[in-house]
Every structure is written in structure tokens, then in C-alpha cells.
Amino acid sequence: MTITKDMSIGEVVKKYPQVVPVFFEHGLGCLGCAAAHFENIEQGAKAHGVDVDALIEDLNKALAPAAAKA
Numbered sequence: 001m002t003i004t005k006d007m008s009i010g011e012v013v014k015k016y017p018q019v020v021p022v023f024f025e026h027g028l029g030c031l032g033c034a035a036a037h038f039e040n041i042e043q044g045a046k047a048h049g050v051d052v053d054a055l056i057e058d059l060n061k062a063l064a065p066a067a068a069k070a
Contacts, residue, residue, distance in 0.1 A: 001063070002060055002063075003016070003019070003041070003056060003059045003060050003063065004041075004056065005040065005041045005042035005045075005052050005056055006040050006041070006042065007040060007041055008036075008037065008038065008039065008040050008041075009023070009028070009031060009035075009036040009037075009039055009040070009041055009044050010031075010036050010037040010038075012041065012059070013031050013036070016059075016062075016063060018062055018063070019059050019062045019063065021062075022055070022058045022059050022062050023055075023059075025058070026045070026050050026051075026054070026055045026058065027048055027049075027050055028044055028045070028048055028050060028055075035047075041055065041056065041059075
């Protein structure tokens, strides 16, 4: 599975809790806020001035160890 910028933040955090630190590292610390449940990653990143492409790349890198075990 690949994380994409059109996926909701809440969906990604629920499905892949191991990526939470990546959101924090990129300055997206409000994962429990109401907006995280309906905002997609791109919207959240833009709202916080975060480079969405770098965020997506790092989120998918965080998934790589789990995918290698599967």
C-alpha cells in the first residue's frame, strides 16, 4: 500500500500508526484535531506550510520496513 496526498490524515494514522512520528517531524502535530478526520494530507500540509511531496515520501519510507516483512 502506498500513502497518497489525497488520503485523509485520520485514515492514514488509524491504518498506519507507525507513521505518526513522520507527521510530527514535518510539523503536523494536530493529528487528533477535528480537521484531521476530514482533511486530506495535501490540505493539511498546505495549511501548515509543509512540503507535501517531502511528507508523502517520508510517510512511505516509514511504511517500507512493514512492507518488507509482509
